[in-house]
Amino acid sequence: MNQVAIVAGGEAKAGRRAASWRELVQEAGKALFEDVNNLAPKDVDSLFVGAAQPERFAFQSYVAPLVAEHLGIIPRKVIARTELACVSGQAAIRYAWNCVASGMSDIAVAIGVEKMYQPDMAEAQTTMTCVLDREWDGINCFSAPPIFAVTAQRHMYEFGTTQEQMALVSVKNHHYSSLNPIAHLRKEVTIEDVLKSPVVAPPLHLFDCCPMTDGSAGIILVRAEEAKKYTDTPMHLIGSGQCAIGNAVNNLASLTDWVPLRRAAEEAWRTAKISKDDVDIAEVHDCFTISEIMEYEGLGFCEKGRGGKFIEDGEPYIGGKVAVNPSGGIMGCGHPLGATSIYHTFELLKQFRGDVDQGRYVKGAEIGIQHSLSGAANQHSILVCSREPR
């Protein structure tokens, strides 16, 4: 099995963009090939496109060859689009990784895209509901906000977590995103701002929720032994954890214990041959503030039920126990479904390079993880990346 490295990244400005999904892909693709040495689109032999719902957001399926055409790539080894709701981008990375690892591909691009902002946002919200099991959860009005709201209610009940603690996640991530030029939301918020913002699904307020965002981001993967041809600063893929248990909400073992997250984390540490304590940067899926709190716990950064206290104590800030979402996370950067995991994987590369604002730079970081989840948090996916080969 070949070791695999990421040698470049490129991204479109995230936000409510006056651009089609094709234009977003082209913007990210242009930046991607400007970020790499000695490599042009024609050298890429495989393409993996993460996209969650172009069929509904853009009435366009079969997007992978269309992306190839727009980027000037001729996939002659492997091509596919991957879909796994909010984890679609990481599924593309993992497909690319395995093809380079097995030798089927030499040079692969994984790129994600989603155009979510539409004139009729009610229609866009309807589209989002088909991520949940339509026959079991859809009829009960379960979409993402209600599920994470009951999760938060239950976490407050079981562990005494407070709305103020949850709000701190939003404060932290908006602070970091204010320093990130590609982020969707670049304004700081206070605890009061969060608690006074409109209620979306109690106890979640508007600023407890990530926005609907347009965006595209891509990376290039090659065999690690070839990486220095293309960049002085490659990043190495050293571990993977992914686990899905059940789907319908009534089949989840628990609302407040994300078993698939714990299992994915165990597998990630095992395959990377590291411990959770080795993680310097964690780009995690903060679709709602409660999510990030539960991720501190599920990833083992703190004890079960102590996620609220963990942020109260400043532990997930840069300089604390582990820097969580120094990019600004999904909360601040936005969440263009198919592109999200790829934005945040590229963030790790930028951090290792030192190519970020000083106010959000995790100096000396050696190990970073990118975590995404989908659906009713029934599926969690983790990539482990390192600055040096291992």
Place this chain on the structure above:
Amino acid sequence: MNQVAIVAGGEAKAGRRAASWRELVQEAGKALFEDVNNLAPKDVDSLFVGAAQPERFAFQSYVAPLVAEHLGIIPRKVIARTELACVSGQAAIRYAWNCVASGMSDIAVAIGVEKMYQPDMAEAQTTMTCVLDREWDGINCFSAPPIFAVTAQRHMYEFGTTQEQMALVSVKNHHYSSLNPIAHLRKEVTIEDVLKSPVVAPPLHLFDCCPMTDGSAGIILVRAEEAKKYTDTPMHLIGSGQCAIGNAVNNLASLTDWVPLRRAAEEAWRTAKISKDDVDIAEVHDCFTISEIMEYEGLGFCEKGRGGKFIEDGEPYIGGKVAVNPSGGIMGCGHPLGATSIYHTFELLKQFRGDVDQGRYVKGAEIGIQHSLSGAANQHSILVCSREPR
């Protein structure tokens, strides 16, 4: 890199089914686990679901964990859905293959599904049009039948191919599907039947076209060295070729020379270390009769432009130069998009086992290929399988 084998297959009866897509998956999954020894759903660590358009056919996205839930699989290594229009199923197989090859997965299921038959078939047809580039080809009314119709017109003009020769493909494939219990269409047709059937897009008649079909099929992949634990008759994955060039119809190099097919074939023979003459069975993408004729040519079974003559001479029949679509192909078995490649990969396994009707049995076959194409034939994908390890 690990060598990889397919140890089992299972399929739902293809056709216009009074079953939901979930029920089709369960039917295929039940058959799949009945086809394997010493292996239960709980032993599977990775799941790959090929599905082209559940978002529109069933208003359901994020189908992979839903399939896992219905099959009793807990993916704890890798999970994803793949989409590549008519090649979605092969994209799932290739993802699974690479994960087992790289060592990320030990036991993987690739399963495809599509529920296409709907009360309002005009709506289903509209859904199909979003496979083409909506902005460039959609507005010009290009969907699959017109594209393959102009391809046929041009092939007739350039090479003198006749409607009778094309009809022979339909006659052959309906003959074989009449002997295949899972096939959608089990009636023989004559040349006259084809030429008298309604015109869909000239020169293509109804019986020149594959039907809209519901179906699901799955396979299990493991390391080749472990295969005999699970079956006495594994099938080995020995080569892969896949190539996409352009997407919009106006960007195709030629209507009658499928360059990506020729390139995919070269790569397939190269990676499998075989020549085209070693192929005993070719399960190819006969979405229209002209497609199969052009596949004889693109795969190198005959010279360019001689595809019509090739079938006139009986070469693609069992006992001829190469047995093409002894399953009955897409024309006879039907084309449930995400499942198609998997049905026909399982067909190769059944052929190697001798587990098919004598009238369509390719005795002594050692090498089989499964070919699928998508869109405006801008992307072609080939798997090479062998009865014995190589």
